[in-house]
Amino acid sequence: MFWIPILLVVLPITVVDAAQRNYSLVLSTTSGGTGRPDGWPFPRPIVLTNDTFPGPLISAQKGDTLNINVTNLISSPRVRRSTTIHWHGIFQHRTSGSDGTAQVSQCPISPSHSFQYQFGTDGQAGTFWYHSHLGTQYCDGLVGPLVIYGESRINSSLECCLSLSSDPQDPLASLYDVDNQNTIITIGDWNHLPANEAFRDTTILQPNPDSVIINGNGRFVRGPEFPVTPWPVSVIGPVTRNLRYRFRIINTSCYTFFNVSIDKHTMTVIEADGTEVNPLTVDSFTIFPGQRYSVIVKADQPVGNYWFRTTPTPNITNWDQNKDPAVNNAIFRYEGAPIAEPTTTFTPPTKTLREWDMVPYSSPAPPGGTGLPDKTFVVPINLVNDAMGQATIWTLGNGSFFGTAVPTLMQILTGSISAQKALGDDNVVTIGYNESIDLTLVNDCDPGVPCAIEDNHPLHLHGHEFAVIQAANQPTPNYKNPPRRDTVAIYNGNVTIRFNTLNPGPWIFHCHIDWHLAQGMALVFAEAPDRIKSGPDSVILPPGWKELCNIYDSLPPDQQ
Ligand SMILES: [Cu+2]
Known part of the structure; x- marks a missing residue:
């Protein structure tokens, strides 16, 4: 018998400080013939970020600080000229001034001006995104992915990290081989x-979208009026046979939700909205605006082309998918497959993700605990008309929120919103420190019949993740290990969520259908206002934050 010497492998453990990650984003608008991501023959202005739509990937390692300089060179008069950028899902502890929400956390960045967002990522890791939070400007293209990878990549340069095959610090890393820039998928x-023209008639609830855009590209329905040559559709991959891919899927829509599936492949869900979950294998899932999922897909089918399907609701194009399946979908391509469109057909799913089946991988108890909450708010959603009958207005809770001339954060810092402030007609709700809060979200659907499409609202809370104690249509509440996320859909049923108030700041809670937000479907939690002003949780403002308002307020309306 041979004795095999045991080789002791000692893994180096390096403790390093979190890095400062510096980014520069320059915003501009397309001109000429480039503004047609779906082949529609009449170009329109698109807001570009560093000359691309969607914007470039912003990535960091867990614990890093991000310093993101935004320069506003948006010049088309057909889109909103000023801007803000929100970093969707980032808690912004002590940095609510960098949350990027117009008239809540800052005044907008005026044309030809710059502003640097500065925020830590604390313990967060996962899939996030960024988008304009001024009016309906993100519908004009100001969207992009933001990914925070695990801490073991801290020593590496960004170039190195993006080519790493997987994240060794991720507790679920053994489940996948590839997780990089090319496995991020935005669906919009x-x-x-442009948004302002599409929604000029504010008596409608929202304009109907014209096409589905995957990673910035899609195909408009060709018809007899516009016989353009087939527009190229996005390609996911090429994937290498037998490797396992972590796809990070982000819904950047202004209205549409999608049923996602890949012909002949299953998907194992491991993350929702920045929280890893116990792996759950499904063959389709629904993703609402603002939400993200990480799914692992094993390339275990014969080399070829398969449809990556993102079936939209509403049915944007009234399109028979058998006629031109490239409308709405992308190509999932294997290495070695011909450069051709797939011929695979749709198989109805047998296992669709149910939101309440997701269990957080670590710390499964809800923020705020498993017992009774300190406070419960019933938050009804209603549709009303304005006094003149000239606009539809949504209410969330006791009223609507349209922003105030002085941002909520500035009002708190100057003392005009105190801890004692009662809920007023401005729809700002003051909440205390270290409370567990349940929100019962009550939809506006007619009883006894399925909700109308526009009555399904993905609601997003800034500054927090929350537990979904009872998802829409979930038979019984789960106080023990409910899913955690930052955007939840009221979808054919009421929803109860729970969060705790350990993050002082003004946090907007709003519908992520951007058209509904523009029509007032929002409220603002002024969380522990006294602690925003002073003490260990007090806000640290980026340079130039206060000056934004003076510059913006002096602009003529067409520059705002
Ligand atoms: Cu809505």
């Missing part, structure tokens, strides 16, 4: 008119 909807 698109209008052939």
Whole structure:
């Protein structure tokens, strides 16, 4: 018998400080013939970030600080000229001034001006995104992915990290081989008119989108009026046979939700909205605006092309998918497959993700605990008309929120919103420190019949993740190990969520259908206002934050 010497492998453990990650984003608008991501023959202006739509990947390692300089060179008069950028899902502890929400956490960045967002990522890791939070400007293209990878990559340069095959610090890393820039998928909807023109008639609830855009590209329905040559559709991959891919999927839509599936492949869900979950294998899932999922897909089918399907609701194009399946979908391509469109057909799913089946991988108890909450708010959603009958207005809770001339954060810092402030007609709700809060979200659907499409609202809370104690249509509440996320859909049923108030700041809670937000479907929690002003949780403002308002307020309306 041979004795095999045991080789002791000692892994080096390096403790390093979190890095400062510096980014520069320059915003501009397309001109000429480039503004047609779906082949529609009439170009329109698109807001570009560093000359691309969607914007470039911003990535960091867990614990890093991000310093993101935004320069506003948006010049088209057909889109909103000023801007803000929100970092969706980032808690912004002590940095609510960098949350990027117009008239809540800052005044907008005026044309030809810059502002640097500065925020830590604390213990967060996962899939996030960024988008304009001024008016309906993100519908004009200001969207992009933001990914925070695990801490073991801290020593590496960014170039190195993006080519790493997987994240060794991720507790679920053994489940996948590839997780990089090419496995991030943004799915959005698109209008052939700029947002302000598409939604000029505010008596409608929202404009209908014209096409589905995957990673910035899609195909408009060709018809007899516009016989353009087939527009190229996005390609996911090429994937290498037998490797396992972590796809990070982000819904950047202004209205549309999608049923996602890949012909002949299953998907194992491991993350929702920045929280890893116990792996759950499904063959389709629904993703609402603002939400993210990480799914692992094993390339275990014969080399070829398969449809990556993102079936939209509403049915944007009234399109028979058998006629031109490239409408709405992307190509999932294997290495070695011909450069051709797939011929695979749709198989109805047998296992669709149910939101309440997701269990957080670590710390499964809800923020705020498993017992009774300190406070419960019933938050009804209603549709009303304005006094003149000239606009539809949504209410969330006791009223609507349209922003105030002085941002909520500035009002708190100057003392005009105190801890004692009662809920007023401005729809700002003061909440205390270290409370567990349940929100019962009550939809506006007619009883006894399925909700209308526009009555399904993905609601997003800034500054927090929350537990979904009872998802829409979930038979019984789960106080023990409910899913945690930052955007939840009221979808054919009421929803109860729970969060705790350990993050002082003004946090907007709003519908992520951007058209509904523009029509007032929002409220603002002024969380522990006294602690925003002073003490260990007090806000640290980026340079130039206060000056934003003076510059913006002096602009003529067409520059705002
Ligand atoms: Cu809504």
